[in-house]
Amino acid sequence: xxxxxxxxxxxxxxxxxxxxxxxxxxxxxxxxxxxxxxxxxxxxxxxxxxxxxxxxxxxxxxxxxxxxxxxxxxxxxxxxxxxxxxxxxxxxxxxxxxxxxxxxxxxxxxxxxxxxxxxxxxxxxxxxxxxxxxxxxxxxxxxxxxxxxxxxxxxxxxxxxxxxxxxxxxxxxxxxxxxxxxxxxxxxxxxxxxxxxxxxxxxxxxxxx
Amino acid sequence: xxxxxxxxxxxxxxxxxxxxxxxxxxxxxxxxxxxxxxxxxxxxxxxxxxxxxxxxxxxxxxxxxxxxxxxxxxxxxxxxxxxxxxxxxxxxxxxxxxxxxxxxxxxxxxxxxxxxxxxxxxxxxxxxxxxxxxxxxxxxxxxxxxxxxxxxxxxxxxxxxxxxxxxxxxxxxxxxxxxxxxxxxxxxxxxxxxxxxxxxxxxxxxxxx
DNA sequence: GTCTATAAAAAGATAGAC
DNA sequence: GTCTATCTTTTTATAGAC
Numbered sequence: 059x060x061x062x063x064x065x066x067x068x069x070x071x072x073x074x075x076x077x078x079x080x081x082x083x084x085x086x087x088x089x090x091x092x093x094x095x096x097x098x099x100x101x102x103x104x105x106x107x108x109x110x111x112x113x114x115x116x117x118x119x120x121x122x123x124x125x126x127x128x129x130x131x132x133x134x135x136x137x138x139x140x141x142x143x144x145x146x147x148x149x150x151x152x153x154x155x156x157x158x159x160x161x162x163x164x165x166x167x168x169x170x171x172x173x174x175x176x177x178x179x180x181x182x183x184x185x186x187x188x189x190x191x192x193x194x195x196x197x198x199x200x201x202x203x204x205x206x207x208x209x210x211x212x213x214x215x216x217x218x219x220x221x222x223x224x225x226x227x228x229x230x231x232x233x234x235x236x237x238x239x240x241x242x243x244x245x246x247x248x249x250x251x252x253x254x255x256x257x258x259x260x261x262x263x264x265x266x267x
Numbered sequence: 268x269x270x271x272x273x274x275x276x277x278x279x280x281x282x283x284x285x286x287x288x289x290x291x292x293x294x295x296x297x298x299x300x301x302x303x304x305x306x307x308x309x310x311x312x313x314x315x316x317x318x319x320x321x322x323x324x325x326x327x328x329x330x331x332x333x334x335x336x337x338x339x340x341x342x343x344x345x346x347x348x349x350x351x352x353x354x355x356x357x358x359x360x361x362x363x364x365x366x367x368x369x370x371x372x373x374x375x376x377x378x379x380x381x382x383x384x385x386x387x388x389x390x391x392x393x394x395x396x397x398x399x400x401x402x403x404x405x406x407x408x409x410x411x412x413x414x415x416x417x418x419x420x421x422x423x424x425x426x427x428x429x430x431x432x433x434x435x436x437x438x439x440x441x442x443x444x445x446x447x448x449x450x451x452x453x454x455x456x457x458x459x460x461x462x463x464x465x466x467x468x469x470x471x472x473x474x475x476x
Numbered sequence: 477g478t479c480t481a482t483a484a485a486a487a488g489a490t491a492g493a494c
Numbered sequence: 495g496t497c498t499a500t501c502t503t504t505t506t507a508t509a510g511a512c
Contacts, residue, residue, distance in 0.1 A: 091388075092388075093303075093304060093388055093389060094304075095302060095303075095304030095305045096304045096389065098504075098505065098506085099505080099506060099507080100504095100506095109477095109478055109479050109480075110480090110506090110507080110508085111477080111478055111479060111480085111508085111509090111510095112477060113478095114506095114507070114508080115477065115478080119507085120507095176385055176388075179300075179301075179385075180302060180305065216459065216463075220451075220459055220460075221459070221463065223440065223441065223444065224437045224459075226440060227436045227437045227438070227439065227440025228436045228437045228440075230436065230440060231435060231436025231437075231439060231440055232436065235432065242429075250425065250426060250429055250430070250433075251429075251433055254425075254430065254433055254464070254467035254468060255463070256467075257466055257468075257469075258462070258464060258465075258466045259463060259466075260466075283495095307487065307488085308487080308488060308489080309486090309488095317496075317497095318495095318496055318497045318498075319488090319489080319490085319496095319497085320492095320495080320496055320497055321495060321496045323488095323489070323490080324495065324496075325495095328488080328489080329488070
């Protein structure tokens, strides 16, 4: 599944790729704190302790660096979604697990996710298109689980797309305050969120209501 | 309740204030589409059909313009919150109404809200502080309603802060897709969202569960 | 691979004519 | 009030020495 971003990332040495990855991870918090367009390449050099020549040797361009941060997030998120799909289980079980996985990524990569959610409009051309496709693919996963639950009767009759958006908003919005240093773990948040959402969409049998 | 933003906005003529407001509303979509830092003052001039001299005569600085867009959103949102508080009613009624009001603002001012949610980190100094205060004030409103519901027994025993964040995320996230031109009205979204959330937090009596 | 120096373009804001 | 011209700073990216 080629990603077509860097001209020939795979032809590079392992050392080069490793260094590039380190630069991506070091730059994410800088973009997160200052904003993509407000961050100069000079600041990136300072953060990475590199000169401009060396920096460009690894990143190609500022936007390519931004795209790499986006890919890092999407890669992690999709790995979690695949894990959930493989594990199987009832729709409600799968949705709860998906929430665990998503909040885990947000908790582990707060800066990358911040950049992902704030700066995606800065991507242009193919990179913007590729981003939209991957994001939509994830939204589809949520929608599909909801559809399955409605069909099986586990969830009440609801609009899967609208409900998926509600679920995504509830979880994604935690990027504003869910941080590794804080008092709450990803699980501490995922559990009460799942409790709210599952009760909210479950199909209560005949008695009561 | 002075807002201390523009040096002396109130001393200006009504005509000046009206023109300024028009510039704010015309600039919001430009910031929303291109991003604050990526938008040049030249682009703002073009969008408003004004020269630089005239533009600066009204806005003071680019950041002041950004702050004005933020204020426009917060003003509208707080008016809605006040309306809900005045109307009174049970916690669940109030929370549902607050959702109606919030989604109505998001639906009516999609560009302003987009800027509000994406570019707030670009505010600096006092403007950034003032923004944080107002945003927190709104979050408190949600929290307070939840607390009241828990105390009255209408809602089950839950963490008001965490639950408020879930509610806010669910609603705010609609800024990505809820637009005036679309097939859904604010109410079309608010109702199913309230349904999910109320069922999710209601305190079911003894029978069942 | 990494540096310094610099090119070339564009930014925000202001001055001063009208 | 509005314009054009310009000041000053900063930007991304590259060239070429080491």
